[in-house]
Structures are given as structure tokens and as C-alpha cells.
Amino acid sequence: MDQKYIRNFSIIAHIDHGKSTLADRILEQTKAVESREMVSQMLDDMDLERERGITIKLNAVSVNYHADDGHDYLFNLIDTPGHVDFTYEVSRSLAACEGAVLVVDATQGVEAQTIANVYLAIDNNLEVVPVINKIDLPSAMPDVVREEIENDIGLSAADAPLISAKTGENVHAVLESIVHNIPSPEGDPGAPLKALIFDSYYDSYRGVIAFIRIKEGSVKVGDSIRFMANGQTYQVTELGIRTPKEVARTSLQAGEVGWLAASIKSVRDVRVGDTITLVSNPAAQPLPGYRQLQSMVYCGFYPTDNARYNDLRDALEKLQLNDASLQFEAETSQALGFGFRCGFLGLLHMDVVQERLEREYNLNLIATAPSVVYEVKLTNGETIMCDNPAKLPPVQNIEYIAEPYVKASIMAPQEYIGPIMELCQNKRGTYKDIIYMDENRVQIIYELPLAEIVFDFFDKMKSCTKGYASLDYELIEYRSSSLARMDILINGEVVDALASIVHTSFAYQRGSNITRRLKDIIPKQMFEIPVQAAVGGKVIARTNIKAYRKNVLAKCYGGDVSRKKKLLEKQKEGKKRMKAVGEVEIPQEAFMALLSMDEEIK
Amino acid sequence: MIKGLYVHIPFCRNICGYCDFAKCRYEKNLADRYLLHLNREISEITQTNFDSIYIGGGTPTALSYEQLEELLQMLSRFKVEKEYTIEINPETFDMEKAELIKKYGVNRVSVGIQSFNEQLLAHMGRAHHNIDVHNTFRALDKVGISNRSIDLMYGFHNQTLGELLDDLNKAVRMNITHISIYALEVYPQTPFGMAGYQRVDDETDFLMYQTIIDFLNSHSFRQYETSNFALTTYQSEHNMLYWRYEDYLGVGLGASGKIRNLRYDNTRNFMDYIHDHYRKTEYKLTMKDQRFEAVMMNLRLLKGINIKEYDYRFETGLLALYHDAIEKNVNKGLLEIVDGYLRVTDKGLFVLNDILVDFMD
Numbered sequence: 001m002d003q004k005y006i007r008n009f010s011i012i013a014h015i016d017h018g019k020s021t022l023a024d025r026i027l028e029q030t031k032a033v034e035s036r037e038m039v040s041q042m043l044d045d046m047d048l049e050r051e052r053g054i055t056i057k058l059n060a061v062s063v064n065y066h067a068d069d070g071h072d073y074l075f076n077l078i079d080t081p082g083h084v085d086f087t088y089e090v091s092r093s094l095a096a097c098e099g100a101v102l103v104v105d106a107t108q109g110v111e112a113q114t115i116a117n118v119y120l121a122i123d124n125n126l127e128v129v130p131v132i133n134k135i136d137l138p139s140a141m142p143d144v145v146r147e148e149i150e151n152d153i154g155l156s157a158a159d160a161p162l163i164s165a166k167t168g169e170n171v172h173a174v175l176e177s178i179v180h181n182i183p184s185p186e187g188d189p190g191a192p193l194k195a196l197i198f199d200s201y202y203d204s205y206r207g208v209i210a211f212i213r214i215k216e217g218s219v220k221v222g223d224s225i226r227f228m229a230n231g232q233t234y235q236v237t238e239l240g241i242r243t244p245k246e247v248a249r250t251s252l253q254a255g256e257v258g259w260l261a262a263s264i265k266s267v268r269d270v271r272v273g274d275t276i277t278l279v280s281n282p283a284a285q286p287l288p289g290y291r292q293l294q295s296m297v298y299c300g301f302y303p304t305d306n307a308r309y310n311d312l313r314d315a316l317e318k319l320q321l322n323d324a325s326l327q328f329e330a331e332t333s334q335a336l337g338f339g340f341r342c343g344f345l346g347l348l349h350m351d352v353v354q355e356r357l358e359r360e361y362n363l364n365l366i367a368t369a370p371s372v373v374y375e376v377k378l379t380n381g382e383t384i385m386c387d388n389p390a391k392l393p394p395v396q397n398i399e400y401i402a403e404p405y406v407k408a409s410i411m412a413p414q415e416y417i418g419p420i421m422e423l424c425q426n427k428r429g430t431y432k433d434i435i436y437m438d439e440n441r442v443q444i445i446y447e448l449p450l451a452e453i454v455f456d457f458f459d460k461m462k463s464c465t466k467g468y469a470s471l472d473y474e475l476i477e478y479r480s481s482s483l484a485r486m487d488i489l490i491n492g493e494v495v496d497a498l499a500s501i502v503h504t505s506f507a508y509q510r511g512s513n514i515t516r517r518l519k520d521i522i523p524k525q526m527f528e529i530p531v532q533a534a535v536g537g538k539v540i541a542r543t544n545i546k547a548y549r550k551n552v553l554a555k556c557y558g559g560d561v562s563r564k565k566k567l568l569e570k571q572k573e574g575k576k577r578m579k580a581v582g583e584v585e586i587p588q589e590a591f592m593a594l595l596s597m598d599e600e601i602k
Numbered sequence: 603m604i605k606g607l608y609v610h611i612p613f614c615r616n617i618c619g620y621c622d623f624a625k626c627r628y629e630k631n632l633a634d635r636y637l638l639h640l641n642r643e644i645s646e647i648t649q650t651n652f653d654s655i656y657i658g659g660g661t662p663t664a665l666s667y668e669q670l671e672e673l674l675q676m677l678s679r680f681k682v683e684k685e686y687t688i689e690i691n692p693e694t695f696d697m698e699k700a701e702l703i704k705k706y707g708v709n710r711v712s713v714g715i716q717s718f719n720e721q722l723l724a725h726m727g728r729a730h731h732n733i734d735v736h737n738t739f740r741a742l743d744k745v746g747i748s749n750r751s752i753d754l755m756y757g758f759h760n761q762t763l764g765e766l767l768d769d770l771n772k773a774v775r776m777n778i779t780h781i782s783i784y785a786l787e788v789y790p791q792t793p794f795g796m797a798g799y800q801r802v803d804d805e806t807d808f809l810m811y812q813t814i815i816d817f818l819n820s821h822s823f824r825q826y827e828t829s830n831f832a833l834t835t836y837q838s839e840h841n842m843l844y845w846r847y848e849d850y851l852g853v854g855l856g857a858s859g860k861i862r863n864l865r866y867d868n869t870r871n872f873m874d875y876i877h878d879h880y881r882k883t884e885y886k887l888t889m890k891d892q893r894f895e896a897v898m899m900n901l902r903l904l905k906g907i908n909i910k911e912y913d914y915r916f917e918t919g920l921l922a923l924y925h926d927a928i929e930k931n932v933n934k935g936l937l938e939i940v941d942g943y944l945r946v947t948d949k950g951l952f953v954l955n956d957i958l959v960d961f962m963d
């Protein structure tokens with residue numbers, strides 16, 4: 001197809017501003033999907049995504065648009081996830097495009113995430129086309145929002161279409177704007193092949209399917225290809241586009257977006273951001289921007305019912321087929337039995353995996369508090385990496401402990417500089433810079449220990465900025481810190497899964513907070529339970545859970561039998577979600593209580 | 603023969619914050635229609651004698667004098683061998699109604715007092731005052747109904763042990779034979795539930811229950827069930843049927859019955875009821891259901907389960923059937939076997955739910 005008639009673009013938006021709804025309307029109005037067969041929000045495949053309103057996996061859809069100028073255009077709509085854990089993947093999707101449609105909610109205006117995404121798009125040299133959505137709502141303020149787009153983002157919004165993705169009103173103008181404002185792709189079809197991988201998924205019949213954007217050259221079925229980052233070679237078995245139904249093609253060439261199958265067994269071989277080239281006529285250089293993803297956060301997953309250990313392993317293996325960034329290996333805990341240490345890109349990634357395991361595989365899990373990877377220098381000169389506080393060697397064998405630091409960049413309206421800096425200071429941050437982006441917005445740069453971000457940083461930042469701040473971070477280096485392991489003892493027994501690594505200057509405060517939190521979370525038993533925090537064998541905080549357990553139905557008469565029996569069944573279910581440690585039953589929340597160690601206790 | 607009949611009157615003069623029974627605000631016309639259809643449901647009962655009849659609610663005495671008479675009249679086709687109880691709310695009771703129930707053979711009343719603390723009464727959404735209680739008891743004295751139970755409640759937000767002790771003190775000095783005292787339970791579909799009501803804290807709740815047991819037992823009100831206390835032999839005959847897992851009939855909105863292995867639940871929907879669609883569900887209880895439910899109900903009685911009788915009724919061996927659950931809880935000191943009965947210990951009383959959960963596979 002003539003490149004002149006191709007448009008490759010993404011839709012970027014703040015959560016709930018109507019990205020998925022607009023995508024649906026585009027598919028509908030280009031007749032890619034008949035409206036009657038339309039499941040609301042086609043692009044979000046997984047239930048979980050639909051429920052949380054976030055997009056986790058990417059997708060690309062090609063549709064034909066017959067424009068007002070009489071020509072047919074091929075639109076490749078490339079979807080992007082919307083969370084800091086997935087920034088790298090977003091950037092690769094954007095790199096596959098020439099333009100982006102920016103959706104702004106006419107009732108909400110420009111929000112922090114909008115800006116973060118716009119800058120990501122601009123970094124990737126995309127043409128950004130703003131549209132103002134939800135004008136059907138009575139509270140819509142299109143003029144105010146238009147001004148915000150111009151002042152806060154610096155985009156011309158004079159011609160921004162005013163639309164309602166919900167009713168379909170004026171979506172036609174968006175399609176025309178894409179034709180006129182987003183450039184057509186460039187790239188020499190005769191040059192050596194450079195295809196950018198921006199997504200992949202595992203198909204049990206055909207192996208891994210890679211979503212690619214051809215930047216240079218062309219590829220056809222039967223070609224021998226090489227993945228430039230890891231050197232693996234394969235033979236192309238199928239090529240095609242999604243409309244959204246799969247349509248096979250014999251070749252794809254520069255400017256086009258599609259999928260490629262080559263009997264690839266593992267998603268690990270198909271790294272997002274990698275470049276595919278031909279074995280026979282290879283490109284000299286891969287496309288820029290490839291990054292090897294590494295797990296930033298680790299936690300343990302344990303089945304509450306030990307008998308389901310194998311089910312958990314099977315489920316993790318299945319999830320991993322489609323999620324190259326999920327890592328796991330078997331581990332055991334004295335308190336929790338057999339489970340897996342799992343590595344994630346970030347906390348949201350961890351949450352999503354846990355929810356999928358519980359929902360799609362019907363598992364009841366205990367998740368231990370997330371930890372970063374520490375570098376531990378031993379007195380014997382050896383250096384080990386430790387992703388599990390419980391596995392930290394004895395104090396006397398440790399020369400020093402280093403922890404990962406990140407460069408965090410927080411974008412927010414100016415009025416929140418104070419609260420944000422206060423938060424960063426409290427989280428052991430080192431101030432680096434404030435960049436005044438325009439009269440309203442600032443970018444605050446801090447160096448922070450990743451461990452502090454893994455705790456409740458994100459939630460705290462959101463609450464102290466009313467949700468206006470956005471966070472991006474990248475790993476910079478390991479720095480040695482004054483760190484120690486804090487053990488938690490319940491009823492006199494060390495619960496290994498509750499161990500954490502703390503900065504010694506916070507140890508007392510965190511120790512006393514966590515013991516008080518645990519006192520509230522752990523159900524009372526019929527005997528008194530001491531809850532203690534200890535560092536280096538020395539108890540630094542203690543509370544007691546009193547032996548005042550009462551659990552009995554007040555009323556149970558003839559008319560109550562069925563209802564009260566259901567209540568007992570519920571209690572039985574609740575018990576399943578607890579883990580018996582010695583004689584004490586510990587609910588799931590206890591293991592996550594470590595995360596809110598800094599909370600003020602009322 | 604089925605020993606007990608329960609009759610439900612769903613009307614109340616006002617709705618209390620915690621109540622999750624089938625009920626609605628009293629309207630004269632509605633009540634007339636209700637009684638008409640209740641009569642139809644009752645006419646289907648072929649049995650003529652019962653050991654006990656229990657008229658509960660709602661508030662049976664929310665009915666007008668004429669309606670109350672109509673109700674008692676329609677029940678007069680049954681001969682009551684032992685205990686004939688009606689629930690009374692003090693603000694809806696007077697001398698005339700006292701004479702009326704006496705005339706129809708009612709020999710036991712259960713008075714919804716809940717508390718003697720006027721502030722707490724207002725907090726619960728109760729409509730009566732202490733003077734109404736006083737008048738109710740005068741009327742009962744006058745007609746000579748002396749077998750009286752009262753209902754009390756505890757566990758309200760910010761309620762103190764001292765306030766509870768005040769209530770208990772006043773209760774034991776009344777001319778009564780029986781006390782039911784319930785911990786407040788907050789259910790989602792009640793005004794309290796919807797408002798996210800916070801009960802008293804766990805520690806106080808525990809201490810309150812302990813105080814109640816100690817106080818009432820030492821004042822001759824012997825605890826015989828989780829929430830029930832009686833002088834000498836005045837345990838509620840009718841309620842004992844439930845706890846012994848015997849058969850009973852229930853008529854009226856939201857009532858339930860059990861006839862051997864059949865349980866039925868009446869509709870809680872008023873419109874359905876007055877269109878004679880009163881039966882909502884009927885189902886067969888499996889032997890396993892019955893064996894568990896019998897334990898669930900019978901362990902509420904301090905006397906416990908008569909093991910021999912249980913084995914005979916359910917064609918099993920209780921101790922073998924629930925061997926693990928029983929052994930575990932006996933070892934924890936929560937259950938004990940005494941004189942052929944399996945029963946909760948003083949400690950077990952507080953955690954009956956925990957014990958029962960162990961009996962569910």
C-alpha cells in the first residue's frame with residue numbers, strides 16, 4: 001500500500017477520559033466492527049482491564065477509512081497501557097506511530113497523566129491531535145478545556161474536534177483530523193529490514209505472535225529473520241493485520257503495522273522494543289530505544305491452601321507465556337510453607353498478576369510485602385543480591401547493604417511543590433532539581449531509594465496532590481545505606497514472611513507502627529498474643545493482642561437457620577484466606593500491613 | 603405431631619435502626635388485608651393442637667384492638683397445650699389489649715424493652731419510654747399474666763459497661779421470669795447497616811457479654827442458651843423447639859417452617875404475600891444438612907446435645923461423625939462431654955461460630 005494513505009497513531013488520555021470508548025467508535029464508524037457485534041470497549045481484552053479502566057496489554061487494529069477527499073486510508077490504531085509501571089512499553093508503542101490523538105474530558109480538563117503522556121508522545125516526535133470529549137454532558141466546559149490545552153500543554157486546540165465518543169457525535173471530525181494532521185509514515189521499502197516489536201502474545205497453536213511496525217524494508221512469509229537484541233533466528237510462518245479479525249498477508253513493508261508468527265516458543269525471545277531484521281540482508285544498527293526490562297519489585301505468593309502449590313505453579317507458568325516481565329522461582333517460608341518468589345515491573349504489575357491468579361485461576365493467595373533487590377557485601381568479600389528480607393545473612397556477616405536508587409521525576413501543578421518535597425524528604429529523598437515547564441507546571445527531580453517508592457509513596461503522592469501529580473522513575477545506581485532487617489514476632493515466633501529491611505533511623509517508628517497495625521488486623525484469639533518487632537535480636541516495639549475473642553451469633557431462631565448458616569459459611573471462607581502460624585491465624589492484610597508502616601496510628 | 607406454630611405480624615409503628623426482620627410500617631388497610639390472607643394460610647393447617655403458639659413480629663401489638671382480636675380469633679381454632687406467647691411493644695399496649703389476650707388464653711408475653719436508658723432507646727430508634735413499660739406491666743399485673751420475658755440489647759456505639767449494668771440491675775428487679783439479651787448485630791439492609799454503623803469495640807463487647815452472664819446467673823436468671831436466661835423452669839418452650847431442632851410451622855410474611863426433612867421459607871415481599879404467593883422456597887434437607895443444623899442449633903443450649911438421642915434421630919454416631927472437630931475443640935477446652943451430652947464450655951460459649959465452622963466439613 002502507498003505510504004501516503006497510511007496513518008499510524010495511538011490514542012492517549014487520562015483514565016476515564018474516554019480513550020477506549022473513542023477507539024470503539026472509530027472501529028464502528030470505519031465499519032471494522034458492526035455496532036451490533038460490538039462488545040463495549042473492544043480494545044480492552046481482559047475483564048480486569050475493563051473493571052479497572054486501565055489497559056495492560058497492547059493491541060493494534062487496522063481499519064479502512066474512506067475519507068472526505070475520496071481516498072481510502074489505512075488507519076493503524078495502536079493501543080497503549082496507562083501506568084508508570086509500563087512507561088517503557090508505552091514508549092515503544094508510541095515509537096510505532098507518527099501521531100497521537102489526545103483525548104481530554106470536557107468536564108475534567110487537563111490532568112497530570114494527560115501531560116505525562118503528551119510529553120512521552122512529543123519525546124517520540126509524534127504529531128499530537130487534541131480532541132475534546134464528553135461534550136454531551138451538561139457539565140462540559142469545552143472553551144475552558146480548550147484554553148487549558150493551549151496554556152498547560154502548549155498545543156494549538158483551536159481546531160480540536162468537540163465530540164461525544166459515547167454518542168458518536170462528531171467522531172467523523174476526529175477521523176478527518178487524523179487524515180490531515182498526522183503525517184504518513186516514511187521509510188524505504190528497499191532498505192534492509194528494521195521492524196519494531198511493540199507487543200506480543202502467546203498463541204497455543206502458532207507460538208508467539210509479535211506485533212510489529214515496519215520502519216525500513218519489508219518482510220515476507222518464508223523469510224529468515226533475526227531478533228537483533230538476542231540474536232535468535234526464525235523463519236516467518238505467517239504475517240497479517242488485525243481488522244480486528246486477523247487477515248493474513250504475504251508480506252508487510254515499510255510504514256505498515258501488523259503481526260508476525262514464526263513458531264516462536266517463548267515470549268522471552270520476543271522482547272518489546274527489539275528490532276527484527278533479515279538474516280540475508282541485515283540492518284547495520286537496530287532501532288534505538290531498546291531496554292532490557294528488569295524486575296524492580298519482588299514478593300512471595302503462597303497458596304493459603306498448601307495443597308494448591310502445583311496449581312499456583314501452573315497458573316504462573318501460563319501467565320508468563322504472555323507476560324515476559326513476570327519472573328518467578330520456588331521458595332519456602334517457615335510461616336507460609338511452599339510458594340514462589342515473583343518479580344514485577346512495579347506495584348501495579350504485581351497487583352494485576354495477583355488478581356489474575358485469584359480470579360482466573362481461582363486461587364487464594366497470601367502475598368508478602370513487596371521488596372526491592374538489595375546488594376549485600378559480605379565480610380568475606382563476596383557480594384550477593386537479596387530480594388527477600390527473610391534471606392538476608394546474619395548481621396555479623398554483612399559488611400554493608402546497598403539499595404537501588406532511582407531518579408524520580410514528578411510532574412505537578414506548582415501549588416503542590418511544598419507537599420511533594422515534604423513527602424520526598426520524608427522518604428529519604430535527595431533533592432536534585434525543579435524545572436518550571438510553564439507558568440503552571442513543574443517537574444520535580446529527586447533521587448529516592450526505590451524501596452521508599454515501593455512502599456506507599458505513590459498513594460501518598462496522589463493524596464497530597466489531589467491526584468494531579470504523575471510519577472516516572474528510572475533506576476540509577478546502588479548506594480550503601482544504614483539498613484537492617486526488622487523481624488516480627490507473633491506469639492514469640494519469628495514470622496519470616498513479615499520481615500522487612502528498614503533504614504535504621506526509621507526502625508523504632510516503623511516497628512511500633514507495624515506492631516500496632518498488626519494488633520488491629522490479627523483477630524483476637526482465646527489467649528493473649530504478644531506482637532513484637534526486633535532488629536538484630538533486640539526487641540524495639542511490642543503490643544499485646546488481648547484474649548478477648550467473641551464470635552457467636554446473638555440470635556438464632558426457627559426463621560434464621562438458612563441465613564445464619566450462610567453467615568457461618570462466609571466465616572469459613574474468610575478462614576481459608578488466613579494462614580495459621582503456630583496457633584495464631586493471620587489474615588492476608590497482615591502481610592501487606594508492612595506497606596503502610598508510615599501511617600499515623602489514630 | 604408438630605409441636606409449635608409461629609405466627610408473624612410484620613407491622614410496626616416505627617422502624618428500628620437495627621431490625622432485619624420482615625416488617626413494614628403499620629397502615630390500617632394494609633393490616634386488614636394482611637390478616638385476610640394470613641387467615642387463608644392458616645386455614646391450610648390441618649393439625650388442631652399445638653404445644654406452643656408464638657406470635658412475633660414486627661410488633662403484633664401494633665395491630666388495632668379489633669385486628670388483634672381478629673388474629674386471636676383465627677388462632678382460636680387451635681388448642682394450645684402449654685405455652686401461648688405474644689410479643690409486646692410497650693408503646694402499643696394497654697389495658698384493653700391485656701384483657702383481650704388474656705381472654706384468648708395467651709399465657710406468656712415477651713416485652714421488647716431493649717434498654718431502660720431513654721437516650722439509648724432514642725439512639726436505637728425505639729418509640730417507647732420507661733413510663734410505657736411501667737404501664738404495660740401494670741396492665742399485665744391486672745389481668746394476671748405473670749409469665750413474662752423481656753428483650754434487652756447491648757453493644758451500641760459508645761455504650762459503656764456501666765450503662766449496661768444499669769439495665770441489668772433494673773431488669774432483675776422487675777417482675778419477670780425470663781430475659782433475652784442480644785448483642786447488636788449490624789446487617790447491611792438495615793438503616794444502621796446502610797449508615798455504616800460502628801458497634802462498640804471488640805474488647806468492650808467481650809466484657810459486656812461476660813458481665814451479662816456473670817450478673818444474671820448470680821441473680822437467679824440461669825443462662826440456658828447463648829442469649830437467653832430464665833428463672834427456675836421458665837425456659838421458653840417454643841424457642842426450645844428450634845434449638846432442639848424439632849419440627850415447627852411458621853405462617854405469615856417471612857416465616858419459616860421445618861417438617862422433618864422439608865424446610866420452607868415464606869416470601870418477605872408484602873405484595874406477593876397478599877396475592878397468596880406466600881411460599882417462597884421449599885427444599886429438602888439432606889441428611890448431612892440436618893446433622894449439621896441440629897448441631898448448629900443445639901450447641902446454643904448450654905445443656906448441649908443429647909448424644910444418644912442425636913445418634914438415634916440421625917442414624918449416625920455424633921462423636922465418630924464429627925470426630926476431628928470435636929477432638930480439636932475438646933482439646934482447646936471449648937467443648938466437653940458430660941453425662942451423655944456434648945456441650946460448650948464457659949469458654950466455648952464465646953466462640954460458638956469458630957466451633958461450628960470446624961463442623962462444616
